[in-house]
Amino acid sequence: MAQEKATAGARISELKLPSRSEDFSEWYNQLVLRAELADYAPVRGCMIVRPYGWALWENIQQALDRRFKATGHVNAAFPLLIPRSFIEKEKSHVTGFSPPPMETIIGHAYAKWIQSYRDLPVLINLWNSVVRWELRTRLFLRTLEFFWQEGHTAHATFEEAEAETRQMLEIYADFAATDAAIPVIPGRKSEAERFAGADQTYSIEAMMGDGKALQAGTSHNLGQNFAKAFEIRYLDKEGKLQYCWTTSWGLSTRFIGAIIMVHGDDQGLILPPRLAPFQAVIVPIFKSDEEKAAVMERARKLRGELAAAGVRVTSDEREGLSPGYKFNDWEMRGVPLRVEIGPKDVAKGTVVLARRDNPGREGKSSVSQDGLAGAVARMLDGIQTALYQRALAFREANTREPASYAEFKAAVETGFAISHWCGGSKCEEQIKEETKATMRCIPLEQSGQPGRCIRCGEPATEKAIFARAY
Amino acid sequence: MAQEKATAGARISELKLPSRSEDFSEWYNQLVLRAELADYAPVRGCMIVRPYGWALWENIQQALDRRFKATGHVNAAFPLLIPRSFIEKEKSHVTGFSPPPMETIIGHAYAKWIQSYRDLPVLINLWNSVVRWELRTRLFLRTLEFFWQEGHTAHATFEEAEAETRQMLEIYADFAATDAAIPVIPGRKSEAERFAGADQTYSIEAMMGDGKALQAGTSHNLGQNFAKAFEIRYLDKEGKLQYCWTTSWGLSTRFIGAIIMVHGDDQGLILPPRLAPFQAVIVPIFKSDEEKAAVMERARKLRGELAAAGVRVTSDEREGLSPGYKFNDWEMRGVPLRVEIGPKDVAKGTVVLARRDNPGREGKSSVSQDGLAGAVARMLDGIQTALYQRALAFREANTREPASYAEFKAAVETGFAISHWCGGSKCEEQIKEETKATMRCIPLEQSGQPGRCIRCGEPATEKAIFARAY
Numbered sequence: 052m053a054q055e056k057a058t059a060g061a062r063i064s065e066l067k068l069p070s071r072s073e074d075f076s077e078w079y080n081q082l083v084l085r086a087e088l089a090d091y092a093p094v095r096g097c098m099i100v101r102p103y104g105w106a107l108w109e110n111i112q113q114a115l116d117r118r119f120k121a122t123g124h125v126n127a128a129f130p131l132l133i134p135r136s137f138i139e140k141e142k143s144h145v146t147g148f149s150p151p152p153m154e155t156i157i158g159h160a161y162a163k164w165i166q167s168y169r170d171l172p173v174l175i176n177l178w179n180s181v182v183r184w185e186l187r188t189r190l191f192l193r194t195l196e197f198f199w200q201e202g203h204t205a206h207a208t209f210e211e212a213e214a215e216t217r218q219m220l221e222i223y224a225d226f227a228a229t230d231a232a233i234p235v236i237p238g239r240k241s242e243a244e245r246f247a248g249a250d251q252t253y254s255i256e257a258m259m260g261d262g263k264a265l266q267a268g269t270s271h272n273l274g275q276n277f278a279k280a281f282e283i284r285y286l287d288k289e290g291k292l293q294y295c296w297t298t299s300w301g302l303s304t305r306f307i308g309a310i311i312m313v314h315g316d317d318q319g320l321i322l323p324p325r326l327a328p329f330q331a332v333i334v335p336i337f338k339s340d341e342e343k344a345a346v347m348e349r350a351r352k353l354r355g356e357l358a359a360a361g362v363r364v365t366s367d368e369r370e371g372l373s374p375g376y377k378f379n380d381w382e383m384r385g386v387p388l389r390v391e392i393g394p395k396d397v398a399k400g401t402v403v404l405a406r407r408d409n410p411g412r413e414g415k416s417s418v419s420q421d422g423l424a425g426a427v428a429r430m431l432d433g434i435q436t437a438l439y440q441r442a443l444a445f446r447e448a449n450t451r452e453p454a455s456y457a458e459f460k461a462a463v464e465t466g467f468a469i470s471h472w473c474g475g476s477k478c479e480e481q482i483k484e485e486t487k488a489t490m491r492c493i494p495l496e497q498s499g500q501p502g503r504c505i506r507c508g509e510p511a512t513e514k515a516i517f518a519r520a521y
Numbered sequence: 522m523a524q525e526k527a528t529a530g531a532r533i534s535e536l537k538l539p540s541r542s543e544d545f546s547e548w549y550n551q552l553v554l555r556a557e558l559a560d561y562a563p564v565r566g567c568m569i570v571r572p573y574g575w576a577l578w579e580n581i582q583q584a585l586d587r588r589f590k591a592t593g594h595v596n597a598a599f600p601l602l603i604p605r606s607f608i609e610k611e612k613s614h615v616t617g618f619s620p621p622p623m624e625t626i627i628g629h630a631y632a633k634w635i636q637s638y639r640d641l642p643v644l645i646n647l648w649n650s651v652v653r654w655e656l657r658t659r660l661f662l663r664t665l666e667f668f669w670q671e672g673h674t675a676h677a678t679f680e681e682a683e684a685e686t687r688q689m690l691e692i693y694a695d696f697a698a699t700d701a702a703i704p705v706i707p708g709r710k711s712e713a714e715r716f717a718g719a720d721q722t723y724s725i726e727a728m729m730g731d732g733k734a735l736q737a738g739t740s741h742n743l744g745q746n747f748a749k750a751f752e753i754r755y756l757d758k759e760g761k762l763q764y765c766w767t768t769s770w771g772l773s774t775r776f777i778g779a780i781i782m783v784h785g786d787d788q789g790l791i792l793p794p795r796l797a798p799f800q801a802v803i804v805p806i807f808k809s810d811e812e813k814a815a816v817m818e819r820a821r822k823l824r825g826e827l828a829a830a831g832v833r834v835t836s837d838e839r840e841g842l843s844p845g846y847k848f849n850d851w852e853m854r855g856v857p858l859r860v861e862i863g864p865k866d867v868a869k870g871t872v873v874l875a876r877r878d879n880p881g882r883e884g885k886s887s888v889s890q891d892g893l894a895g896a897v898a899r900m901l902d903g904i905q906t907a908l909y910q911r912a913l914a915f916r917e918a919n920t921r922e923p924a925s926y927a928e929f930k931a932a933v934e935t936g937f938a939i940s941h942w943c944g945g946s947k948c949e950e951q952i953k954e955e956t957k958a959t960m961r962c963i964p965l966e967q968s969g970q971p972g973r974c975i976r977c978g979e980p981a982t983e984k985a986i987f988a989r990a991y
Contacts, residue, residue, distance in 0.1 A: 092600040093607065093629055102595035102645060109596065125572035126579065130562040130666050131601075131652060137563065159563055169839075175572060196600050228726060369639075 068383075071317050075261040079312060083190045086320050086384050087306065094441035096195040096504025100304065101385065106328035108198065108304060108393055112178060114230040114326065115200065115302065117364060118222045124174040124202065129156050153181065154299075157203050158281030165205060165295060167286045172215070173205040183450035190492060191308035192265075192521055199303030205295040210276070212296035213251075216272040219300040220253045223268035223455050231306070232323040232438035233257050233313050235267060236516060246299075250274035256491045259312035262466040264491045264518035267309050270300035308521070313442050314408075320385025321407050323438050324431040331357060331427055332386045336374045336393035345397050345465040353390070353402065353423055360424035362431070364390075382407060384482040387434045388427060396420075408434050410443070459505050459517070463488035467518045471511035478506035482517060491516040528782050538853075541787050545731040552781060553660045556854050566665040570774065573854065576737050576798035578668065578774060582648060583773065584700040584796065585670065585723075588614050588692045594644045594672065599626050623651065624769075627673050628751030635675060635765060637756045642685070643675040661778035662735075662991055669773030674767040675753060679744070682766035686742040689770040690723045691739035701776070702793040702908035703783050704916055705737060706986060708962025713946050715779075716769075720744035725984060726961045728916040729782035732936040734961045734988035737779050740770035742817035776991070784878075790855025791877050794901040801827060801897055802856045803836040806844045806863035819867050823860070823893055830894035832877070832901070834860075852877060857904045858897060865880050878904050878911070929975050933958035937988045941972035941981035947978035952987060961986040 062302045068085065069077045083089050088104030091097075100108065116126075132328065137155040165173060180198045188194050202219060206212040220237050227233045235255035245252040249271035258266045278284070278295040287293050314321040324330050333348040337343040350366055367377045372390040374391070381389060391403040400422065406414035422448035449466030453459040463486050472490065479490050482505075494513045504511045538555065539547045553559050558574030561567075570578065586596070607625040635643060640789060652666045661667075670806050676682040690707050697705045705725035715722040719741035727737045748754070748765040757763050784791040805820040807813040821835055827834040837847045844861070851859060861873040872893065876884035888896045919936030923929040931955050932938035942948065942960065949960050952975075961987045974981045 090630065092602070092626065093604050094600060094602045097600040099600060099626075099630055100598040102597045105597045106595065110596075125576065127572045127575045128570040128578075128650075128668060130564060130567040130569060131650060132562070132564045132567050132666060134563050151721050156563065156569075160560065160569055163560075180598075180601060196602060198598060476614075 053356050068317060068319060071204045071260065071315065075312075078315075079308075079315075080189070082311060082315060082319055082383075088311075088320075089190045091190070094195070096185055098190050098194045098196070100198065103328060104307065106320070107307060107310070107326060110231075110326045110328065111306060112200070113220070116176075116178075118226060118443050119176050119202070119333075121155045122174075122178050122218060122222070124204075127175050127177060128179070129153060129160070129177060151181075151183075153177075153179075153201070154203075154277070155281075157281065158277060161203075161205055161283045161295070161297075162281050165283055165285050168207055168288055171205060171207045171285060171295070172211065174202075174215075175201040175204065176200055189308075191311070193305075197303050197305065199305075202298070202300045204298045205278070206297070207285065207287070207293070207295070212274070212298050213272050216251065216253060216270045216298045216300070219298070220255065220268075220270040223255050223270070223300075223302055226302075227255060227257065227267060227306075228439065230323065230325045231310055231313075231444060232325075232435055232481055233267070233309060234439065234443040236492060236494050237352055238494040238516065240269075240492055241474075241476065241479055241515075243479055244490060246271045248273055248276045248280075250276070253495075254492055256518075257309050257313060258449060258467060258518075259309065259443075259521065260315065260445070261312070262449050262518075264467065264516070265305070265309050265312070265521040266491070266520065268300070268302040271298060273297045273299060308435050314438055315385070316410075318379070318410060319383035321438065322385040322387060324387045324435045327385065327387055328363065329386050330363045330367045330386075330431055331365075331388040331390055332381045333357075333364065333390040333392065334374055334377050334381070335366070335368065336391060346392055346394060349420070350392050353392070353420060357390075357424050357427060360428065362424060362427055378405075380388075382410065388430055390423075390427070404430060406430065406434060408437050453505065456505055460486050463517055463519060467491070467516050468505075469514050469516055470496075470505035472513065472515040472517075473504035473507055473509045473511045474513070475507070475509075478504055482506055486517075487519050488517040489520050491518050491520060498500055538787060538789065541730065541785065544711070545782075548785075548787075549778075550659070552785060552789060552853075558777065558781075558790075559660045561660070561773065564665070566655055568660050568664045568666070570668065572892065573798060574777065576797060577777060577780070577792065580796045580798065580884040581635075581700075581776060582670070584696055585692070586646075586648075588696060589646050589670075589672070592688060592692070594646050594674075597645050597647060598649070599630070599647060621651075621653075623647075623649075624672070624673075624747070625751075628747060628753065631673075631675055631753045631765070631767075632733060632751050635753055635755050638677055638758055641675060641677045641755060642681065644672075644685075646670055646672045646675065657886060659778075661767075661774055661781070663775075667773050667775065669771050671777075672770040673769070674768045675748070675757065676767070677757070677763070677765070679766050682744070682768050683742050686723060686768045686770070688739045689768070690725065690738075690740040693725050693740070693770075693772055696772075697725055697727065697737060697776075698909065700793065700795045701780055701783075702795075702905055703737070703779060703914060704909065704913040706962060706964050708964040708986065710739075710962055711944075711946065711949055711960045711985075714960060716741045718743055718746045718750075720746070720846070724962055725967075726988075727779050728912075728919060728937060728988075729779065729991065730785065730915070731782070732919050732988075734937065734959075734986070734990040735775070735779050735782070736961070736990065737776055738770070738772040741768060743767045743769060748861065748954060784908055785855070786880075788849070788880055789853035791908065792855040792857060794857045794905045797855065797857050798833065799835045799854075799856045800833045800901055801835075801860055802851045803827075803834065803853070803860040803862065804844055804847045805836070805838065806861060812864045815867050816864060818863055820862050823862070823872065823890060824988065827860075827894050827897060830898065832894060832897055833913070837896055848875075858900055860893075874900060876904060878907055923975065926940050926975055930956050933987055933989060937961070938975075938988050939964075939984050939986055940975035942983065942985040943974035943977055943979045943981045945974075945977070946978075948974055952976055956987075957989050958987040959990050961990060 073080045087101045090099045178200050182196045224237045227235045235257045240252040250270040254266045254269045275294040277297045283295045335346045337346045355367045389405040400420050401417045451462040523745050541548045557571045560569045648670050650668045694707045697703045705727045710722040721742040723740045724736045725738045745764040747767045753765045805816045807816045824836045859875040870890045871887045921932040
């Protein structure tokens with residue numbers, strides 16, 4: 052027992068995180084490891100996604116997959132290995148479109164499968180991992196191998212492909228807001244930031260807790276470029292051979308980085324209830340064996356009731372660890388709601404609910420054990436909403452519409468600048484050089500008010516978001 | 522319309538399969554392609570799992586994953602890339618245990634994560650793909666890359682590891698019987714067939730439609746071999762450093778091959794309702810536009826009712842294809858139940874249900890549209906049971922207990938032989954040479970009656986299953 056306590060003591064001190072405001076970057080790195088979301092793999096720049104991180108990814112997968120299937124998409128799996136000849140072929144595309152390796156296999160298959168208009172649309176999504184060279188890596192944000200989904204669709208007309216591209220962008224935005232409690236700005240990329248081979252690239256952009264932007268999902272209208280590179284053609288109803296119009300869209304484990312950086316605090320993660328592997332954790336509190344028996348019995352009963360009501364709940368029955376240690380431990384892991392139950396609660400028929408988004412006394416309330424599942428469900432809904440509102444308020448507080456280029460420079464030091472932009476890549480480049488901010492997107496929602504480019508002063512019809520980015 | 526009919530005609534003729542009894546192997550190869558379960562990838566020996574095949578695999582994944590999680594397992598993801606030094610280290614293991622690449626990364630991580638008895642057991646499962654060299658390949662059965670799950674667990678004692686190994690074997694057997702309608706024989710492998718590095722390998726063995734055996738899942742008790750190779754140790758309650766006891770277990774897309782070969786017939790696939798991507802397909806039948814309007818309206822209403830009741834249902838609304846073409850097409854794809862609805866059915870308030878496991882008039886029945894969901898659910902249960910019973914009866918009819926080695930040789934020409942075996946690898950080798958049959962497993966269920974080895978005549982205490990195998 053003495054040894055157990057010593058171990059517990061050692062662990063608590065290990066759990067101290069650097070402060071988020073003092074060193075955001077180091078806070079992030081340590082949090083990922085200490086919450087056991089991921090670990091460094093023995094190959095530089097690769098990661099092991101640990102069970103807790105993978106459970107979070109599985110919930111993200113389900114939330115997206117449900118939406119993909121509801122809009123008619125199906126999943127498939129393409130092989131890891133591609134012929135050497137494909138890699139060599141890539142370099143010589145007359146269209147100037149040099150697709151990543153996986154896309155050459157997909158192009159090859161679609162050219163074979165698609166013969167007539169009857170075979171369209173093809174609406175395939177893949178859940179897999181990709182390996183890409185990266186010089187500087189960070190867990191979830193930038194690794195040599197990352198996990199994602201990639202959708203690849205083929206259509207008979209430009210209009211259908213564009214509608215698909217926009218539909219998937221909307222799905223990403225809805226998932227981010229509804230499930231991840233992250234407000235995002237859906238918009239168009241500039242030509243410079245566009246995916247090679249795309250006629251149009253759209254993205255959702257989110258503001259992290261340090262005011263920087265993170266591109267959290269992309270959707271590309273590939274026009275006929277991809278179809279021409281791979282000879283993906285179909286016989287139309289009139290018997291004429293036509294090139295297909297294709298799209299691709301993806302969201303990756305990078306999104307986990309966004310969840311961490313948008314919601315987390317100095318105590319650790321804060322997970323949105325809809326995606327949290329555990330939505331609630333029961334912590335039994337007792338001193339004597341007699342107290343333990345009564346508390347554990349009640350804790351198990353309540354756990355059963357919560358689980359039966361569909362709450363993802365766990366109970367921390369670890370021996371030899373103090374309640375305080377357990378509180379810290381689950382706060383680090385971001386479980387949205389803690390259910391404390393001690394001997395007094397057993398006697399009174401109550402429990403204490405402690406909200407992760409509002410640590411300390413303020414977020415605590417004593418509620419009846421009767422109808423606990425209902426109270427928990429309501430509080431989880433409340434936390435989900437509160438996290439979204441807080442993230443939105445933070446983004447609004449850190450988004451400025453600068454009146455001058457000097458104000459613009461100041462704005463992108465701490466957040467987003469939304470400014471008229473002439474659309475020229477020269478201004479885009481100069482802004483990047485002078486401020487380190489990149490053109491994140493031209494929001495789909497525009498006031499329509501004309502103005503003058505923040506950099507060159509020429510007339511401009513659209514506003515764009517500029518920010519430093521991950 | 523004329524062109525559409527011509528296309529349909531061409532497709533029907535394409536759909537003719539070789540007969541299962543005449544050329545089982547070619548029947549299998551063509552069926553996989555024509556049911557659009559998988560396709561050959563441009564790299565020799567690799568496969569693309571097409572959406573219909575992947576939907577089947579997703580249902581297999583869910584059926585297994587539910588069982589894994591109910592027994593305390595969690596999923597994670599390990600990287601594709603491993604350091605070159607690991608590959609070199611593999612060759613020099615003093616224990617003589619040369620693990621596959623993925624296991625070196627897992628060993629490395631477990632050695633880091635596991636410190637004390639508090640960290641045990643570790644119950645991790647991975648859903649991923651593996652690349653292995655194969656000379657002769659066949660879709661699903663043997664490909665360079667295949668999809669699977671691999672469980673890797675670490676325990677404090679031998680007893681716990683053995684209990685885990687057996688538990689996972691039981692889970693595989695239960696999944697095969699309950700969800701895939703495939704009766705399997707759970708048993709121990711011989712030393713020769715054991716996984717390198719395992720103290721004990723268990724497998725489930727199933728009989729295919731040609732009488733050959735297929736190993737459909739394996740579970741290994743690795744003893745302390747794996748832990749010693751990677752220095753996976755823990756401090757026990759007394760503060761002493763101990764090696765862990767580990768297990769591993771896997772089931773792959775090979776299992777799809779088993780489903781095809783156990784249940785399929787000359788018309789194509791027959792999928793067990795619990796795993797079928799579509800459990801029922803509605804085929805509307807009409808001639809005039811007036812009939813079409815009435816039939817389609819009713820078909821859509823019924824589709825909605827079935828879907829609301831949890832039936833995985835689709836409706837074949839393709840234009841320009843005859844009902845006969847559609848019947849063949851869905852039979853090829855193995856949808857367990859077809860719901861036919863024509864103008865007379867609309868008038869009478871009935872539909873015709875046609876069972877895939879009993880093609881032709883015999884399997885057809887007219888039922889009321891009222892309460893259709895209940896009737897469909899009952900019939901799907903009936904099909905699930907019938908498929909299992911049929912597979913079991915087939916296996917029993919083709920399993921012999923030969924009285925002599927001559928009878929043994931005849932038995933393994935067409936099915937399984939169950940015979941006393943001395944346990945010697947010499948007899949095992951000779952049997953393989955002389956009959957092409959391998960020792961599949963020593964069934965866990967034994968009568969306990971002693972006897973004499975079928976090959977050498979020496980006393981033997983256990984019976985083993987011998988068969989030619991995939």
